[in-house]
Amino acid sequence: MAQSRRPTLADVASRVGVSAKTVSRVLNEDGPVSDATRAKVLAAVDELGFRPNLMARNMRVGARDSTVALVVPEMGNPFFGTVAGGVEDVVRDRGLTLLMGSSAEDEQSELSLITAFLARRISGLLVVPATGAHHRYLRRERDGGLPVVFLDRPAAGLAADAVVSENEEGARAGVAHLIAHGHRRVAFVGDRPATLYTRKMRQRGYRAALSAAGIPYDPTLVASAHDPYTAGVAVRRLLDSPSPPTAVFCGNNFASLGVVPALAEAGRRDVALVCFDDLPLAAVLEPGLTVVAQDPAAIGRAAAERVLARLGGDRSAARTVMVPVRVIERGSGELAPPD
Amino acid sequence: MAQSRRPTLADVASRVGVSAKTVSRVLNEDGPVSDATRAKVLAAVDELGFRPNLMARNMRVGARDSTVALVVPEMGNPFFGTVAGGVEDVVRDRGLTLLMGSSAEDEQSELSLITAFLARRISGLLVVPATGAHHRYLRRERDGGLPVVFLDRPAAGLAADAVVSENEEGARAGVAHLIAHGHRRVAFVGDRPATLYTRKMRQRGYRAALSAAGIPYDPTLVASAHDPYTAGVAVRRLLDSPSPPTAVFCGNNFASLGVVPALAEAGRRDVALVCFDDLPLAAVLEPGLTVVAQDPAAIGRAAAERVLARLGGDRSAARTVMVPVRVIERGSGELAPPD
DNA sequence: TTGACTTATGTCAACGTTGACATCGACAGG
DNA sequence: CCTGTCGATGTCAACGTTGACATAAGTCAA
Numbered sequence: 211m212a213q214s215r216r217p218t219l220a221d222v223a224s225r226v227g228v229s230a231k232t233v234s235r236v237l238n239e240d241g242p243v244s245d246a247t248r249a250k251v252l253a254a255v256d257e258l259g260f261r262p263n264l265m266a267r268n269m270r271v272g273a274r275d276s277t278v279a280l281v282v283p284e285m286g287n288p289f290f291g292t293v294a295g296g297v298e299d300v301v302r303d304r305g306l307t308l309l310m311g312s313s314a315e316d317e318q319s320e321l322s323l324i325t326a327f328l329a330r331r332i333s334g335l336l337v338v339p340a341t342g343a344h345h346r347y348l349r350r351e352r353d354g355g356l357p358v359v360f361l362d363r364p365a366a367g368l369a370a371d372a373v374v375s376e377n378e379e380g381a382r383a384g385v386a387h388l389i390a391h392g393h394r395r396v397a398f399v400g401d402r403p404a405t406l407y408t409r410k411m412r413q414r415g416y417r418a419a420l421s422a423a424g425i426p427y428d429p430t431l432v433a434s435a436h437d438p439y440t441a442g443v444a445v446r447r448l449l450d451s452p453s454p455p456t457a458v459f460c461g462n463n464f465a466s467l468g469v470v471p472a473l474a475e476a477g478r479r480d481v482a483l484v485c486f487d488d489l490p491l492a493a494v495l496e497p498g499l500t501v502v503a504q505d506p507a508a509i510g511r512a513a514a515e516r517v518l519a520r521l522g523g524d525r526s527a528a529r530t531v532m533v534p535v536r537v538i539e540r541g542s543g544e545l546a547p548p549d
Numbered sequence: 550m551a552q553s554r555r556p557t558l559a560d561v562a563s564r565v566g567v568s569a570k571t572v573s574r575v576l577n578e579d580g581p582v583s584d585a586t587r588a589k590v591l592a593a594v595d596e597l598g599f600r601p602n603l604m605a606r607n608m609r610v611g612a613r614d615s616t617v618a619l620v621v622p623e624m625g626n627p628f629f630g631t632v633a634g635g636v637e638d639v640v641r642d643r644g645l646t647l648l649m650g651s652s653a654e655d656e657q658s659e660l661s662l663i664t665a666f667l668a669r670r671i672s673g674l675l676v677v678p679a680t681g682a683h684h685r686y687l688r689r690e691r692d693g694g695l696p697v698v699f700l701d702r703p704a705a706g707l708a709a710d711a712v713v714s715e716n717e718e719g720a721r722a723g724v725a726h727l728i729a730h731g732h733r734r735v736a737f738v739g740d741r742p743a744t745l746y747t748r749k750m751r752q753r754g755y756r757a758a759l760s761a762a763g764i765p766y767d768p769t770l771v772a773s774a775h776d777p778y779t780a781g782v783a784v785r786r787l788l789d790s791p792s793p794p795t796a797v798f799c800g801n802n803f804a805s806l807g808v809v810p811a812l813a814e815a816g817r818r819d820v821a822l823v824c825f826d827d828l829p830l831a832a833v834l835e836p837g838l839t840v841v842a843q844d845p846a847a848i849g850r851a852a853a854e855r856v857l858a859r860l861g862g863d864r865s866a867a868r869t870v871m872v873p874v875r876v877i878e879r880g881s882g883e884l885a886p887p888d
Numbered sequence: 889t890t891g892a893c894t895t896a897t898g899t900c901a902a903c904g905t906t907g908a909c910a911t912c913g914a915c916a917g918g
Numbered sequence: 919c920c921t922g923t924c925g926a927t928g929t930c931a932a933c934g935t936t937g938a939c940a941t942a943a944g945t946c947a948a
Contacts, residue, residue, distance in 0.1 A: 216693065218933090218934055218935085219934065219935065219936095220934080220935095228897075228898090229897070229898050229899080230898095230934085230935080230936090231897080231898065231899080231935090231936075231937095232896085232897060232898080234935065234936060235896095235897090235936095238936085240936085241895090241896080241897090242894085242895055242896060242897090243895095243896070243897085244895085244896060244897090247896080247897085259689035259690075259693075261664075261667050261668060262668055262934090262935085263608075263668065263670065263933090263934055263935070264665075264668035264669050264670075265604040265605075265607055265608050265614070265669065265670060265933095265934085265935095266604075266608055266903090266933075266934035266935045266936090267934080267935055267936075268604055268903090268935095269602070269604050269605055269608060269902095269903045269904065269905095269933095269934085269935075270902075270903050270934075270935045270936050270937080271903080271935080271936065271937085272554075272903065275604070275669075284634065285630050285631070285633045285634035285637055286627070286630050286631040286633075286634040286846070287630070288625070288627035288630055290630070291624055291625050291626070291627055291629070291630035292624070292625045294624045294625075294649075295623065295624035295625040295651065298624055298650070298651050302658075307650060307662070307665045307666075308649070308650055308651075309648045309649070310633075310647070310648070310649040311637070311646060311647055312634065312637050312647075319641075323646070325600075326603075326646045327646075328600050329600055329601055329602065329603035330603050330604065330614075331555075331602065331603075331604060350598035351598075354555065354598075467829055467830065470830060470833050471830075471832060471833045474833050489829055489830060490806055490828055490829060490830070491806065491809060491810075491828060491829070491830045491831070491834065492830070493810060494809050494810045494813050494834060495830065495833060495834065496835055507625070557903090557904055557905085558904065558905065558906095559904080559905095567927075567928090568927070568928050568929080569904085569905080569906090569928095570905090570906075570907095570927080570928065570929080571926085571927060571928080573905065573906060574906095574926095574927085577906085579906085580925090580926080580927090581924090581925050581926055581927090582925095582926070582927085583925085583926065583927090586926080586927085601904090601905085602903090602904055602905070604903095604904085604905095605903075605904035605905045605906090605933090606904080606905055606906075607905090607933090608903095608904085608905075608932095608933045608934065608935095609904075609905045609906050609907080609932075609933050610905080610906065610907085610933080611932095611933060
């Protein structure tokens with residue numbers, strides 16, 4: 211119960227009867243140490259339960275901490291969990307540890323989280339920007355050689371590396387897929403707020419597909435939602451309108467979780483549906499859910515590789531990496547409109 | 550490009566023409582500082598882009614880092630992501646930052662990850678143990694006052710706080726639910742390896758439900774899988790056996806993702822099904838998926854609260870907190886067996 | 889046998905910060 | 919006018935570790 215101070219190198223040293231430096235040498239496999247001394251030191255380390263203090267070490271050697279920090283807007287969202295998994299796979303191989311924190315989509319928490327990470331002298335920073343946040347204040351860190359990479363959404367106010375999905379092209383392909391199956395009235399249920407980067411890009415793809423097919427853009431066919439409930443309400447209203455859509459393109463996974471049940475409950479399995487982002491069980495629905503699948507693990511890996519490249523001395527201009535998406539046909543997107 | 554050394558307190562101080570200590574006072578709102586000095590210091594801090602070095606600070610004040618570490622077996626699994634979200638909600642309110650890392654279900658990576666965290670003098674440690682890992686080596690840290698809490702699965706070889714779901718009771722209730730609807734041949738598709746804590750507890754609940762109903766335990770009705778594919782294969786084999794089950798109890802979410810499609814593809818919607826763990830879209834299936842839902846966010850919150858209590862000086866004996874689960878009826882678990 | 893080299897160890901300062909204590913002027917009360 | 923108090927600041931050492939350098943004993947070729 212004595213809540214005793216943690217043992218230090220000096221404690222180990224005095225127990226063995228050598229200097230702290232010798233213990234340091236043993237633990238870092240630095241300079242020469244006799245086998246006898248080594249054995250005694252290791253025994254003492256074990257007995258005392260000594261753990262090196264990385265903070266002290268990093269300070270002395272003037273190194274950054276061997277950690278890479280990842281800031282995401284929500285921990286619970288499996289998309290970001292999978293992104294994090296991709297990051298970890300890559301950084302672990304380089305002996306780096308991943309630190310992760312959530313900004314809760316709040317600009318202020320994002321700032322304080324990033325500040326906390328910088329205060330720990332991390333080696334790299336990965337950020338999925340919270341809505342409305344800007345990152346001008348990271349300019350000095352970036353210029354000072356800290357790799358800063360943005361994921362899923364680009365940075366505002368800072369020229370920095372970014373890794374994003376092919377949002378526009380994916381949405382265009384998904385909507386074109388519906389049009390190719392005969393639809394002319396295709397609704398778009400996008401994320402909220404409408405200023406969100408992914409929302410904007412996907413809506414742009416939606417409009418591109420329409421105009422490529424010579425279909426005029428009709429704003430009454432566009433709705434916004436960030437949670438399933440709102441999305442459900444929105445899609446019901448669209449279907450009840452005077453000239454309802456025959457197909458729906460759903461712009462993010464939370465919206466999908468509302469749109470799919472809403473269509474099912476309304477008994478409207480005839481409405482064609484393509485969703486951005488894959489979902490578990492999507493293949494088991496009746497009909498199966500056609501999606502534009504992102505590859506979140508690939509996003510994480512690509513971002514981590516950017517960090518490693520910068521750490522390795524790459525001083526080239528900031529670049530944006532586009533990660534491909536792909537359309538997975540499962541039935542719901544291949545339904546023809548009623549004649 | 551100069552990759553210049555980061556500015557220190559002393560740099561700020563010499564620029565303003567005061568001592569480092571005065572700058573420290575300004576930044577920590579410690580002792581008295583004149584308004585004029587304060588203003589000049591803050592300006593210099595801004596110009597130089599000074600960031601306090603938390604490692605140096607922590608070392609000087611002899612404090613642990615204001616960080617709580619969470620070790621999970623897989624980042625991509627949304628269950629753990631939601632757990633992490635629960636932890637974060639609680640620790641953030643106390644000004645603590647969450648560090649997260651994945652052990653990839655590997656005993657060795659778990660050990661090195663935990664070692665890395667301990668070397669950073671974290672304030673608390675939360676661990677979802679990897680399969681087969683033991684934690685005797687954490688005894689000294691726990692005794693030294695470091696809060697150590699295990700989640701989802703208890704520790705092996707260490708008396709420590711733990712927060713787990715009511716696995717046994719939940720499985721018992723789920724299986725009893727099937728029995729109440731007339732089933733006598735209920736299969737169990739459990740996690741793998743069979744020594745996994747959650748697997749064992751849930752299987753125990755399965756057996757308890759059977760024996761409460763006077764149904765003999767039939768090992769040929771039990772299968773194991775940790776991934777969807779294997780689970781699908783297993784359930785098909787069960788259905789093709791000479792005396793097949795009329796109902797299936799599925800012991801974890803990855804297995805569910807295999808069992809549900811397998812039943813659908815085999816055209817066996819008549820087979821009753823209850824799954825441990827809720828899934829998105831579970832309500833939209835035909836029939837809706839009856840589940841025993843865990844509350845991962847509550848697990849995370851409870852674990853974080855244990856850490857905070859220990860940090861607050863709670864020296865009571867290690868305890869295990871059970872987080873309730875609940876049966877959500879949606880159709881698949883209420884199907885009657887063929888007569 | 890000596891100087892050059894190697895092996896095994898020790899000493900000391902420094903990393904960036906802050907607690908403890910010192911200093912110095914201004915100002916109030918007796 | 920002296921003393922005590924307070925406000926504003928400075929000095930110094932220490933946190934735990936390791937790089938640079940020093941030392942001491944042993945080895946070996948000339």
